[in-house]
Amino acid sequence: RNKVIVVGGVAGGMSFATRYRRLNQNDDIIIFEKGPYVSFANCGLPYHISGEISTRSGLLVVRETLLKERFHLDIRSNAEVISIDSNNKQVTYLKDGETLVESYDKLVLSTGAKPIVIDIKGQYNVPIFTLRNIPDLDKIMRFIKENQPKHATVIGAGYIGLEVAENLIKKGIQTTIVEKAPEVLPIVDPEMAAFIREELVLKQAQVFTGNEIQEIQGNEVLLASGDRFNTDIIVMAVGVFPDSALAKQANVETGIRGGIKVDQHYQTSVKDIYAIGDAILVKNQVSNQEALIPLASPANRQGRQLADILSGLNVTNKGSLGTSIVKVFDLSLGATGLNERQLAGKKYSVLHLTANDHASYYPNATSIYLKVIYDPETELILGAQAVGQKGVDKRIDIIATAIKAKLPVTFLQELEFTYAPPFGSAKDIVNMAGYVASNQMLGITKTIQWYDAIQMMNDDSVVFVDVRSLFESAAQGTLPNAINVDLDQIQELYTQIPKDKKVVVFCDNGIRGYNAEQFLRSEGYDVYNLDGGHNYISKML
Ligand code: FAD
Numbered sequence: 001r002n003k004v005i006v007v008g009g010v011a012g013g014m015s016f017a018t019r020y021r022r023l024n025q026n027d028d029i030i031i032f033e034k035g036p037y038v039s040f041a042n043c044g045l046p047y048h049i050s051g052e053i054s055t056r057s058g059l060l061v062v063r064e065t066l067l068k069e070r071f072h073l074d075i076r077s078n079a080e081v082i083s084i085d086s087n088n089k090q091v092t093y094l095k096d097g098e099t100l101v102e103s104y105d106k107l108v109l110s111t112g113a114k115p116i117v118i119d120i121k122g123q124y125n126v127p128i129f130t131l132r133n134i135p136d137l138d139k140i141m142r143f144i145k146e147n148q149p150k151h152a153t154v155i156g157a158g159y160i161g162l163e164v165a166e167n168l169i170k171k172g173i174q175t176t177i178v179e180k181a182p183e184v185l186p187i188v189d190p191e192m193a194a195f196i197r198e199e200l201v202l203k204q205a206q207v208f209t210g211n212e213i214q215e216i217q218g219n220e221v222l223l224a225s226g227d228r229f230n231t232d233i234i235v236m237a238v239g240v241f242p243d244s245a246l247a248k249q250a251n252v253e254t255g256i257r258g259g260i261k262v263d264q265h266y267q268t269s270v271k272d273i274y275a276i277g278d279a280i281l282v283k284n285q286v287s288n289q290e291a292l293i294p295l296a297s298p299a300n301r302q303g304r305q306l307a308d309i310l311s312g313l314n315v316t317n318k319g320s321l322g323t324s325i326v327k328v329f330d331l332s333l334g335a336t337g338l339n340e341r342q343l344a345g346k347k348y349s350v351l352h353l354t355a356n357d358h359a360s361y362y363p364n365a366t367s368i369y370l371k372v373i374y375d376p377e378t379e380l381i382l383g384a385q386a387v388g389q390k391g392v393d394k395r396i397d398i399i400a401t402a403i404k405a406k407l408p409v410t411f412l413q414e415l416e417f418t419y420a421p422p423f424g425s426a427k428d429i430v431n432m433a434g435y436v437a438s439n440q441m442l443g444i445t446k447t448i449q450w451y452d453a454i455q456m457m458n459d460d461s462v463v464f465v466d467v468r469s470l471f472e473s474a475a476q477g478t479l480p481n482a483i484n485v486d487l488d489q490i491q492e493l494y495t496q497i498p499k500d501k502k503v504v505v506f507c508d509n510g511i512r513g514y515n516a517e518q519f520l521r522s523e524g525y526d527v528y529n530l531d532g533g534h535n536y537i538s539k540m541l
Helices: 011-023 042-050 064-071 134-147 159-170 190-202 245-249 296-310 392-404 409-414 429-442 450-456 470-476 487-496 511-522
Strands: 003-007 028-033 074-077 079-085 090-095 098-103 106-109 113-115 151-155 174-178 206-208 213-217 220-223 228-230 233-236 240-242 273-275 324-328 331-337 349-356 367-374 381-388 462-466 502-506 527-530
Touching: 003 011, 011 028, 011 064, 011 296, 028 079, 042 134, 042 159, 064 074, 079 245, 134 233, 151 159, 151 228, 159 174, 159 190, 159 233, 159 324, 174 220, 190 206, 190 324, 190 331, 190 367, 190 381, 324 392, 331 392, 349 429, 367 392, 367 409, 367 429, 381 392, 392 409, 392 429, 409 429, 450 462, 450 502, 487 511, 502 511, 511 527
Parallel strands: 003 028, 003 106, 028 074, 106 273, 151 174, 151 233, 174 206, 462 502, 502 527
Antiparallel strands: 079 090, 090 098, 113 240, 213 220, 220 228, 324 331, 331 381, 349 367, 367 381
16 A cells, blocks of 8 residues: 655646546545645636636635545645655645644655746835735735726736736726737747737737836836836736745756656656656657646646556656647637747748638638648648637647647648538638648748748848739738739739749738739749738738
8 A cells, every 4th residue: 555645736736646546546645735725727717807707616626525535535735845855755744833744655746836926126015916826816806806906017928917917907907918028928929929919909908018117116117118107906927937946855856947857757856756747847749858838738647647657557758749728808829839939940831821710601700820830851740829719729739639640741631620611611721731831842832931021121122012902902001112913913914023023922811822923933933922921921010
């Protein structure tokens, strides 16, 4: 009969404990949780601010009593483990003011990640909150109730920051977002994140990017840009770092930003101590490099896998992709794998598409904007990002599956999806990504990216040709100095396009541009299609 101690009773820890119990009916399982609740929904916390998740109890995924009764778990909440003695295999913990000791055969650390807190200069009494758990949420809710703030500032425009900002706005609090990076959601590429920025502004958020708080005096926030505004409450969401202090105290080896090093069986450098979840370093499955991927799905999977491993099953940690999604008002943005910033210096190809989430003739179709990055030599998909009102999750999940299965990008053409007009299109945007990648690799189409196009705008040897109708160009805007030759008249009018220049054709989404490219090339032009068309570049000008 083994005695297993788990430190941290939420995503990873509780997944471990319940699976381990199912496989080991007689072992002792003790869970230490320093907070008051185990198994709560960290991911749901922002939605209680606005009341979208209306009851606080809705945030408790599984009740402690059920876990005790059904799984015979010895749950000790409000109990913080303060040290590990790995020689004598025991932990020391604080509970109800007492210092107590418990021995273990195996120790599992699922201590999670802590919010990063940055110092802000000035004399101020605006409260600064972070959001990691239910007590943090309670503090925010109490402050809002007692003080009725009119204005909030969210520092950091990552997933948690934007979820908090949306819910503060829905609560009726005017909200300003301040992000240090040049664009919101620095985890994705800027032309994709720009859609989210537009949505935030549309929904009345004030957004400052490439900016930071210099100081606060009283209630007045002063930004590095010189902008000033008054605020009543601040929520800081500038990222997280592994909560590995306990592991370090036990001489467990750590790496990047304090992440706990584990082998493929979640074994740390110290015998019989294992670690999972946000606190560990994992292998990024695309880059094959060590990474911190603080997300719920990997934490849950790792908990289950470790239970299998400690039960003698042949399971290994294969790493993570970092597949993630965020909803910002009416838009969702999903991503998997690596972005262009992470691929800097490597050889990769990019494609951008726009298509409807379901057949355009069926009511309420909305656009999905999809970006896929792949290795043109191995054809492996390196990453994908998508934004839209509906169907983003499905597309990113499919591509994440393709990445895990190491399917070549051209194989996306072969995938067969459910189709009827309310659900999708006979040619889904994911299939189309396969078509475009195939055309790019065969040299049937030559595309240029928005950032290259912006560079070329000052180059006299390049001419930009807008192949939309004049009416569309006028309504949607066009590129500086572009000449307009409607695709439907290109066969008659193409001689207006100088042949001694490099030609970049574009439309709104890249499709008519592609048709124009084929025609002009057949007429002897050195021609390129602006990948993704005006839809993307227009956000970056
Ligand atoms: P946690 O679930 O954080 O659990 C760690 C627990 O360990 C904590 O409760 C802590 O109190 C306890 N602990 C730490 N040290 C000790 C100690 N010494 N003694 C006793 N107990 C200790 N991920 C997504 O994939 N999608 C989302 O939408 C999403 N939204 C999020 C929203 C918010 C506001 C937050 C905070 C996180 C969100 N996440 C999301 C991240 C996700 O919650 C984490 O990836 C996941 O919970 C990690 O699991 P874990 O077991 O490693 O850590």
